[in-house]
Amino acid sequence: MKKETKILLIIPAYNEEENIEKTYSEIIKYNKKKNNHYDVIVINDGSKDKTEDILKLNNIPHINLIHNLGIGGAVQTGYKYALENDYDIAVQFDGDGQHDINYVKDMVKPIIDGKADFVIGSRFVKKISKFQTTHARRIGINIISFFIKLFTGKKIYDTTSGFRACNKDIIKMFANGYVTEYPEPITTVQVLKNKYRLEEIPVEMKERTGGVSSIHTWKNIYYMVNVILSIIVVSMRRYNK
Amino acid sequence: MTLNLKLVILLFSFLFIFVIFYILRKGRMPIKYALVWLFGLLVLLIISFIPGLMSTITKLLGFQTPSNMIFAMLIGILLFINIALTIIISGQNEKIRLLIQEVSMTKNDKKTDNNSKKGKK
Numbered sequence: 031m032k033k034e035t036k037i038l039l040i041i042p043a044y045n046e047e048e049n050i051e052k053t054y055s056e057i058i059k060y061n062k063k064k065n066n067h068y069d070v071i072v073i074n075d076g077s078k079d080k081t082e083d084i085l086k087l088n089n090i091p092h093i094n095l096i097h098n099l100g101i102g103g104a105v106q107t108g109y110k111y112a113l114e115n116d117y118d119i120a121v122q123f124d125g126d127g128q129h130d131i132n133y134v135k136d137m138v139k140p141i142i143d144g145k146a147d148f149v150i151g152s153r154f155v156k157k158i159s160k161f162q163t164t165h166a167r168r169i170g171i172n173i174i175s176f177f178i179k180l181f182t183g184k185k186i187y188d189t190t191s192g193f194r195a196c197n198k199d200i201i202k203m204f205a206n207g208y209v210t211e212y213p214e215p216i217t218t219v220q221v222l223k224n225k226y227r228l229e230e231i232p233v234e235m236k237e238r239t240g241g242v243s244s245i246h247t248w249k250n251i252y253y254m255v256n257v258i259l260s261i262i263v264v265s266m267r268r269y270n271k
Numbered sequence: 272m273t274l275n276l277k278l279v280i281l282l283f284s285f286l287f288i289f290v291i292f293y294i295l296r297k298g299r300m301p302i303k304y305a306l307v308w309l310f311g312l313l314v315l316l317i318i319s320f321i322p323g324l325m326s327t328i329t330k331l332l333g334f335q336t337p338s339n340m341i342f343a344m345l346i347g348i349l350l351f352i353n354i355a356l357t358i359i360i361s362g363q364n365e366k367i368r369l370l371i372q373e374v375s376m377t378k379n380d381k382k383t384d385n386n387s388k389k390g391k392k
Contacts, residue, residue: 092379093375093376093378093379094375094378094379095371095372095375096371096374096375096378097371099368099371099372103368103371103372106372107372107375107376110372110376111376114376210368
């Protein structure tokens with residue numbers, strides 16, 4: 031008989047007092063309904079609001095970062111936790127209500143079946159998601175997509191999706207080194223360059239129900255330049271795999 | 272090269288070296304970081320000490336006047352030191368991030384943890 035796969039949901043949270051409880055209770059509800067157990071770890075990235083109190087009050091498993099690290103540093107803490115506690119699969123899941131717990135099963139499946147090492151939950155594959163994104167953001171995502179295709183040869187549609195699942199090898203890789211700034215597209219390149227098998231799976235995303243998105247409009251050009259340069263640099267690195 | 276310029280460079284270099292040694296004596300900078308500065312100043316001193324060297328280099332590199340070359344050299348040295356500093360800062364950022372993560376995780380370990388029913392290693 032196969033050993034049961036241990037699955038961890040990594041939820042980075044920065045000033046998510048409005049959403050985090052709802053997100054967590056939905057996961058618990060789902061676990062009960064499907065007789066499942068996804069473990070959860072919320073990484074509280076030095077929130078300035080009541081996020082920490084809410085986490086404590088509701089007994090939500092969490093790690094409080096003693097200082098704000100930014101999304102990359104927070105998520106990496108989650109991967110370190112996953113590695114330390116010997117999880118087989120880690121799923122990055124947003125705390126702001128954008129991601130739907132019902133899709134985690136689909137995302138984890140290719141990894142359990144051994145068909146993929148890394149799975150991205152995508153808004154743009156098959157377009158089952160009603161909520162797409164703003165026009166400007168879409169253009170940005172397409173440009174990043176083009177550069178990833180140029181440097182790795184693989185077409186990724188939703189390059190900025192924060193809904194991702196990965197297996198143990200990649201947990202280890204991320205725990206040891208994770209891009210701290212704008213991690214999503216860059217880590218995708220890192221995964222591809224290391225010759226891991228990547229799969230993009232259609233998921234539905236909701237518009238965020240509260241809080242403020244971490245990407246601001248006026249930073250967009252800086253963001254694009256930064257991401258494109260990083261893609262080039264990460265592609266030029268040597269990998270021994 | 273005029274004697275005046277030579278004197279200015281000498282004076283400037285010695286003053287700077289004095290300042291660095293003062294800082295070092297007070298223990299406010301480790302020697303490894305001071306070395307970069309001392310090395311730059313040493314280059315400057317050597318060039319101004321050896322007669323004829325400055326004019327030769329100036330002509331060789333196509334500068335109009337020795338003072339121009341001194342400027343360019345100083346900018347070069349500063350650029351080099353700046354890049355070195357950026358690398359040092361990045362390394363420290365990395366270490367700080369690691370510290371924050373590890374300390375936060377250790378703090379969390381002490382508290383009860385809902386995920387680990389079987390107990391951790």
